[in-house]
Amino acid sequence: MIFLLKPKKMFESNNIPAFEGIMVPMVTPLHSNGELDKKGVERVVRHLCQGGVQGIFILGTTGEAPSLKPAISKDLIEISCKETNLKTPVFVGITHTSLEVSLKLARSAKENCAVAVVAALPYYFALDQDDIFQYYVKLADQSPLPLFLYNYPAMTKSTIAPETVLKLAKHANIMGLKDSSGNGVYFQKLLQIKETYPEFSLLVGPEEMLAQAVLSGADGGVNGGANIFPSLYVKMFEAAKNRDFEKIAMIQSLILEISDGIYSRSPKSSSYLCGVKESLYYLGICEPHLAPPLSPIDRKHKEEIIHHLEKILLKIKSL
Amino acid sequence: MIFLLKPKKMFESNNIPAFEGIMVPMVTPLHSNGELDKKGVERVVRHLCQGGVQGIFILGTTGEAPSLKPAISKDLIEISCKETNLKTPVFVGITHTSLEVSLKLARSAKENCAVAVVAALPYYFALDQDDIFQYYVKLADQSPLPLFLYNYPAMTKSTIAPETVLKLAKHANIMGLKDSSGNGVYFQKLLQIKETYPEFSLLVGPEEMLAQAVLSGADGGVNGGANIFPSLYVKMFEAAKNRDFEKIAMIQSLILEISDGIYSRSPKSSSYLCGVKESLYYLGICEPHLAPPLSPIDRKHKEEIIHHLEKILLKIKSL
Amino acid sequence: MIFLLKPKKMFESNNIPAFEGIMVPMVTPLHSNGELDKKGVERVVRHLCQGGVQGIFILGTTGEAPSLKPAISKDLIEISCKETNLKTPVFVGITHTSLEVSLKLARSAKENCAVAVVAALPYYFALDQDDIFQYYVKLADQSPLPLFLYNYPAMTKSTIAPETVLKLAKHANIMGLKDSSGNGVYFQKLLQIKETYPEFSLLVGPEEMLAQAVLSGADGGVNGGANIFPSLYVKMFEAAKNRDFEKIAMIQSLILEISDGIYSRSPKSSSYLCGVKESLYYLGICEPHLAPPLSPIDRKHKEEIIHHLEKILLKIKSL
Amino acid sequence: MIFLLKPKKMFESNNIPAFEGIMVPMVTPLHSNGELDKKGVERVVRHLCQGGVQGIFILGTTGEAPSLKPAISKDLIEISCKETNLKTPVFVGITHTSLEVSLKLARSAKENCAVAVVAALPYYFALDQDDIFQYYVKLADQSPLPLFLYNYPAMTKSTIAPETVLKLAKHANIMGLKDSSGNGVYFQKLLQIKETYPEFSLLVGPEEMLAQAVLSGADGGVNGGANIFPSLYVKMFEAAKNRDFEKIAMIQSLILEISDGIYSRSPKSSSYLCGVKESLYYLGICEPHLAPPLSPIDRKHKEEIIHHLEKILLKIKSL
16 A cells, blocks of 8 residues: 555545554664664664554654754655655654754655654744744745644743644644643643544644543544554554543553653653663664763663563563 | 541442542632622532532632631631531632641631541642652641642642652542643553552543543542533533543533633633633622732623623533 | 831932841741740841841741741741840741731731831732732732832742832832842843832842842842851941952852852752751751751751851851 | 964963953844845944954854754854954854754854854753763864853753853863853852863853843853944943943943843744844844744834834933
8 A cells, every 4th residue: 555645635525634543753773873773773664564553753852853963864764764665654853943954854755755744843942823823834835745733842842822723724734733742731622623624633742641632532642652562552542542441441551651661760851762762772673872962871770671661561462 | 418528448448439520619709808708608509519519629729718818718618518518528628838727727627517628739839759748648647637639730839749649549538639730641640540549539620631531530520610510510520431422522612612711811810710700790699809919800801701601601501 | 226117208318228238038946846946036036136137037938937837927026026126127028828818917017016028929829910010009008017029930930020110119118129039130120120219129039149239239138048147148248338359259159158068958949948947956046947848858968068067167267 | 363262271371261251142134035144244243343342153042043044054154254354253153952963063163263162052852960061071072163151041941050060161172151041140150160260251141141240250241232232232341340330330221221122022032133133224234034933023013122222322322
């Protein structure tokens, strides 16, 4: 099957969301010298495709996009798109403080047959709703690929207000939004947008909220843990979609164990990212190194991660 | 029926939560001179009881407790408890920066046959988890009534970490927690506590999250809108409990309209409180005045509230 | 000499500030059972008077006012005022979330011959400038003693904007403002108010900023370290007033050592308060106990405090 | 005179700071199509040089560096350096979330004979002190030009703690720090570093704090208003250096009028930048356009700026 994101008008007639399921915010495997671990990229992509995920989102926060030099971003787009062989859609993060740089990334995404781009707000200046609206309209007007909005106020300082999302959802080139705010009230307000635009995809960032979001009407999740356990998150999406509460409870317990045992070992800012990358390293999939300015967690905390990872792997096997 | 909150041990054997349903965070009706609108209190209590709510929570944030002088708090406890005539359980907010003042309020609650007390953290100094744990143990040890914790970091500066809640849930005199953080990840972590302590009641503050919280395993809500429309929130609780997704969608749409049309008209801090009190005033239930330091919103915004209220009343009638 | 704060009109003709010098935010000595250490209060007051401070400010943040029960506040006002014997003016903190409680404290201050009251904003609800202006006008209108404003956004959530201070400075019963924000730009904006109202006293909270504030035109400081070393801060005030840069440099180095060595040993919220109280305990002046909800720092950190205290005492002796 | 920043060892023997005076954070003149207004750049640079400023800092926050595409940054470095003709030292902002991009900018700065580079923290991820230290050591080790640190927590989320600055000040390639936090306590703590490293330059960002900072021992300011009125800020620096309190008071009044009348007209995030650029446009120096994502303020607010500018120009003339 060749995946192509359909033009928005088609969705409008169909009332189906532009994207549904698990879109993995893929890590960027790096060598210790900071260069791209290209073999690692290929293995991660294959791991995710085999796990049955509905989409791969490269160059997001989990992908450490802001920390990468342009050449790495370019290579990552090429290799990821090539490796999926158009069978799993690739979404490319183009978040940048410069509009021109974002558009350049979008053109590169298009050339490599990615299906859409994802953009958080420029993250240096705090913005008001007027700035935000004008910025996204400019970006969507000029992007050669459909655009997903990305709300992450902890990183970008500003929230895309529900009223602004409603106005932006009208734009023919804006397909959906990923919310990583963790704010349950905000997300419920966003969901009302689907009454007017059923094809507007609403995806939730924090995996701890995946099931409750889908039960409330969300279209899926962009969940970092799917780097390690892709099929687990796909199963959770399906369980929530099918309102299979027993299955949800079983998987939710595992997801919270991943969150606690793998992401939260160290108080360092890099704790979550180290958790994901150390797990993939343990599984033989890619190198564990982080790009500066994030520095690694202690050896003691790394050992705790592996200890929890082993316990979780056993539990998943016996699911 | 005479309601008595059972000793915690009984719950432990039964695996039923200490409290389930809608606990209304009751407004404090005030005259324009700042004195208690006693007839208003009686009418509000009757309005809530007739609406079928499972509990009445006086002296919370919606009750403007921190702004009231001690004599008003005392009168409010007496009148509310008397008016319910032990048929609807009364919960008394004892949040205060001084432990001694909190305990005095708890004793007054006990004397008037309230069933439990509710305490947010002392809200002047920022606290660490050690401070928080020690504080709540002191309070629970000395309180003559069972204690509900109340997490509201926007007001108190500090969050009661899930690990701290887990430790506190062991305490024989701590029955549950109300979370008003709006943080969806935090709430999912709290819900894990019920695997160990099924009788520990978890209630959600923001009404926009009521259904999703109950679907996820929460025991109910402490929702301000229930002051105006008590039976609507009771119905939402039941719909979520019964996993009646069609009904949930119908009521959720109304709850979001209340949130937008009644609470969010003005950018002022008092916007939500004015929305609730102006609505009750329009319905002939009590006076609309706020206690200082909150000042009222503009006349224009008040008119918008009434305009939306009328529309919502019509929609509720035709439910 | 009997000190009486002159009516504001007199200042206006004289262009002299309502208060000038060091106003010590006095600790509240407590026994381990939480009761007031009355002998300790007397000794602290004598220690401060002998140190030559220009004012004593009881029931502020350093005085843990929000954590005290009403009876302790009442006793503290009585004992402090009596012990100064009208020779050092006493300022009484009346900060409270309830306007009525603040006014009651102000009446108690008046009865005991305090010279003025000090009020930060009610600290539960976030307030806008309109709320803030109306609140302070209500308070100043009804207070039987002149009022000092107290800006401390880290504790109260809201900043009293310079424009609001300018409007409030006109009020006949508002004498000045203490700023604990630590914000250098804000403080410079406040200083412009003195061009219009030279008698309006501007005092700086953080002692690290005392000299620079006075060099810029401030009238003094409300500095916690003056509990331990009253005459050191009086000397710093005079050095800054006299633009004696050599002396300023010498004392500033000590003040920064106090800040680092005594206040900042522990990451706990109580670190500063423990530093002050442990120092006074070491000097044989009062008990070191804190009121809940603050819990004490570790023994190791207490030992570090004493170690630094001893070094600082030697340096002060050789000044 | 050809300016060359001396190697740090030379300063160490001399006890003179690496930089002293006013370093202007230069705006980036842009055409309405987003391209660089090259003639505008030349005119701004000449305007600043004629105003007698001690340094020109391009590609900072006022220079909207994060919003520019790489080609504009490159051109700006070339034109600015060429136009100063080595008579006024040029400092180049290399702040970026990617270390590699920062180093590339540093090499470009070196090639064009800039004297030093300035780097705030990478501004996407929040960092701890360990991350911060390691990051700056990596940057300083590899930068071909001396490095100034730049503390701006409102933009970068993290503060460079005084202890970390002290450790970094030892590095042979780190010359000083610009602080835009506005935090008076923090700045006093930084000043202690000069006791150990007198040659370490400490510069203050907010111009409202320029005089008080220099009186306290700072080496100068990086003040946006110097784009419009370069000689005014140079005079303020000199007045503070000479402890000429009468002159300081006179100029401080103007600086606060600039802050209020030109920077604070609109609540929009772009208010300050619009104020500076509209003023330069009015003076015939360069185009007023902003780079996205900042959007312009209202026409009404622009008119207010010009009204205040005209008043201030008259006052400056009569100084």
